[in-house]
Amino acid sequence: MRKNISIVFAILLLIAAFLLAKYLIDNKQKPVPKAEKIVKTVFVDEVKNTTVPIIINANGNLVAKNKIELYAEVQGVLVSTSKDFKPGTTFYKGETIIKINSDEFYANLQAQKSNLYNVITALMPDLKLDFPNNYNAWQNYLQNFEINKSIQKLPEPISEKEKFFISGRGIYTTYYNVKNLEVKLSKYNLKAPFNGIITESMVNPGTLIRSGQKLGEFIDPSVYEVSVSIKSEFKNLLQVGKEVTLYNLEKTNNWTGRVVRINGKVDTATQTIKAFIEVRANDLKEGQYIEVALQTTPEENAFEVARNLLIDNSKLYIVKDSVLDLVDVNLIFENKNTVVVKGLENGTKVISKPIPGAHAGMLVKIFNANKPQ
Numbered sequence: 542m543r544k545n546i547s548i549v550f551a552i553l554l555l556i557a558a559f560l561l562a563k564y565l566i567d568n569k570q571k572p573v574p575k576a577e578k579i580v581k582t583v584f585v586d587e588v589k590n591t592t593v594p595i596i597i598n599a600n601g602n603l604v605a606k607n608k609i610e611l612y613a614e615v616q617g618v619l620v621s622t623s624k625d626f627k628p629g630t631t632f633y634k635g636e637t638i639i640k641i642n643s644d645e646f647y648a649n650l651q652a653q654k655s656n657l658y659n660v661i662t663a664l665m666p667d668l669k670l671d672f673p674n675n676y677n678a679w680q681n682y683l684q685n686f687e688i689n690k691s692i693q694k695l696p697e698p699i700s701e702k703e704k705f706f707i708s709g710r711g712i713y714t715t716y717y718n719v720k721n722l723e724v725k726l727s728k729y730n731l732k733a734p735f736n737g738i739i740t741e742s743m744v745n746p747g748t749l750i751r752s753g754q755k756l757g758e759f760i761d762p763s764v765y766e767v768s769v770s771i772k773s774e775f776k777n778l779l780q781v782g783k784e785v786t787l788y789n790l791e792k793t794n795n796w797t798g799r800v801v802r803i804n805g806k807v808d809t810a811t812q813t814i815k816a817f818i819e820v821r822a823n824d825l826k827e828g829q830y831i832e833v834a835l836q837t838t839p840e841e842n843a844f845e846v847a848r849n850l851l852i853d854n855s856k857l858y859i860v861k862d863s864v865l866d867l868v869d870v871n872l873i874f875e876n877k878n879t880v881v882v883k884g885l886e887n888g889t890k891v892i893s894k895p896i897p898g899a900h901a902g903m904l905v906k907i908f909n910a911n912k913p914q
Contacts, residue, residue, distance in 0.1 A: 611638070613641065784799055
């Protein structure tokens, strides 16, 4: 019995060994084929060194050159005028922008004028006796005195004695009190100092205005200024009176401006200098974003490439014998999207679009639009 079991066990071992051997033969590892070399297609530009114009771009927001904030210097109720005090309303020079009710103040002024007239009238008999040489001047002053008009300047005394006599009667004090009230009365009517437009209104007719309260804003919409910051290294390019070109954000329109002021101080944080450019145009608006182009001396024998192609601010990839090579260049100027470089020979094929994973020695082929890829 034991002998039969041994024979069966031996047969099973032989079968297992056979199956293992067959499995190993069938699954014997085949040699892995060598990976094919991957060649990337690249876009290139052929270098043609020329004279490249150097243009410094700066930007800023327009601010009206003639701009006033309107504040009340007196108190009273705002009165309606022939034009609404609203944003967009145009006023010409000399027109009343704001009128504040002054009936009470005007009545007080008239009372003070009347008081001045009475004081001078009371003085006349003594003047005729003590200072007959100047009596006619004071007589003419009284005859021409009009209470509804601004008072005239007092006659000049012809002697120190007369001056002391006039002053002792309180004439000068009363006169200057009236002049002070006349000046204050003019502040109840705010007139346009130039042709302009309301850009901000903070009160309405019927509102009680208090002294020191802001009423609105008034600008001249034909003359604007824009301040731009220029690197201090280009400060020699800024000259008062120099004309510059300005563009809107979409570059669909342009205007000619003029440098009118240059700050004499360099910003310590940014190392820039502020220049103020004046531009006159009726199609501009305050607050509008403007780009300024300052043209400098052109750079000869240079080449302009996209800014994102520059490696470490000093190198560019070129294609040489179907292999990428990293070469040094001399950076001359940086624009917003491009850079101007020197040091490339004419005919050099420079990569025109970034290559992911690019490195020196990479095999590439140049894209040919006329040849199927």
